Amino acid sequence: MADTKSKAPVSTQTNARGIPVAPFVDNVSDYVSSREDVEPTLRSFQEMISKYQFMEVNTQRRGQGLREKIPDIQKTLEMVRFLKMRKQSSSDADLETNFELNDTLYARASVSTADMEEVYLWLGANVMLAYPLDEAETMLSEKLEAAESSLFNCEEDLEFLREQITTLEVATARVYNWDVVQRRKDKAEGKDTK
Template sequence: MPLTSPSTVTTQTNPRGIPVAPFIDNVSDYVSSRDDVEPTLRRFQEMISKYQFMEVNAQRRGQGLREKIPDIRKTLEMVRFLVLRKESNTEADLETNFELNDTLYARASISPADAEEVYLWLGANVMLAYPLGEAESMLDEKLSGAEQSLKNCEEDLEFLREQITTLEVATARVYNWDVVQRRKDKAEGKGDDEKRPGGA
């Protein structure tokens, strides 16, 4: 039997294409007999597992973006500082400490003539030189994209948790419906007949 009845079939998704979990208002729309209970519960459990897998991936992606965004922001601020300094036509050299790694810094003197371009890491051990204006535009775009991606991740996480909760409620409703049906069958004297062949 299909997971949803033809009248309630939906292809609704969130903006990133994650499907909406089926909401069970009437268990009879999903389960027409007790034979359908186990397959339905299995399908719900498979869907919960898929949502949980997507949730873990979204958490990892979000964590990566939270670590990446401050670095992009710091680089963009430095480029903007160099742009402002260039526009002020200052002749004096810029004395600064620059970071070689987390605990090692080197002292540098930058003359205004050398502040026409910056070198930016693009990843995979690739560094490219960019004119200051182009570097500022690229970093600004990269920062906006990363912040939007983080916002999308957070929305997806909230959405996924809602879908998992919906399916857990659906699982409980189908299970409870099955318990009620078993009691009805037992009260009508069908329980003993069913227990003989299947041992249920």
Template sequence: MADSKSKAPVTTQTNPRGIPAAPFIDNVSDYVSSRDEVEPTLRSFQEMISKYQFMEVNTQRRGQGLREKIPDIKKTLEMVRFLKLRKEANPDTDLETNFELNDTLYARASVSPAEMEEVYLWLGANVMLAYPLDEAEKMLAEKLTAAESSLAHCEEDLEFLREQITTLEVATARVYNWDVVQRRKEKADGKGDDTK
């Protein structure tokens, strides 16, 4: 393993969600003091790149899930607001509507104002709960805000992860090139190791 005292100080910078920043190597000879440290350093960089790529894939999946969920939340919130407005505007008139049973199957329904006191919302995992209209609107608005915030964080994290991967790829190339230059110098000086 590389001698820790020969390395530049390791920073513990992270993004707001705790993803650590990749080390930036300003001067390779300060970071790697001898050729014996090159291989462990390159392996360490490859390991970090793999970890960042793993985080990137998971963040992309989470973002995709949120992109699919947000339109459903918006649609449900709009429907709750519509029912609320309709109930307030026409408290004595039934609401005639078509509602979706499946992707291509609709049913006609008549909803009385007394039945518009509450809505039933799917919460996931085959769970449905009844909510009063005001409570449903508040809960859906909070869920929408949280989902949009999470999506913004995912996009920010993806950008940060891509920057860290690029930083490590550049650092890998710089360490590798430094090693090539050192080998050439040793070979020119007659100290080269013919086995490498």
């Protein structure tokens, strides 16, 4: 007949982005109903730790990509704002500038501020689109805000994942230590079957 003692309920709580909360094992004997449950429980904890570590690596990569992308968006937004400011000023003088063609190659250009109506922005995947200055500023501002929000979420998720990994490592140690104590008790009582 199956043991009617049930395991502690598995948590269905998640963080704001759906990452599940690791189970906290306060009392091992409530969580593990018998010594036969120890190995499957330890395997389950190790599997969960591996999943959290996988999520941690992916979140770190996503955060690193955002940290590299944000300065580029900020620089582009500053340039669009500068062009808008130059267009709005009553100066008819042309804008003399050097622009980057490649990492080590620059070209000199003269841009008429009177004719400045739009900018061309790289969107990625070898796609460039023309935007009116106002639309470009709005789009870049929204993109910067979304990237900064995503970076904040990544950092928050990394902290959360580290906490869950630590919780599971502690739970693993508790279950293992409980099993060791139970084996010693069984050996002392002469019940050792292994």
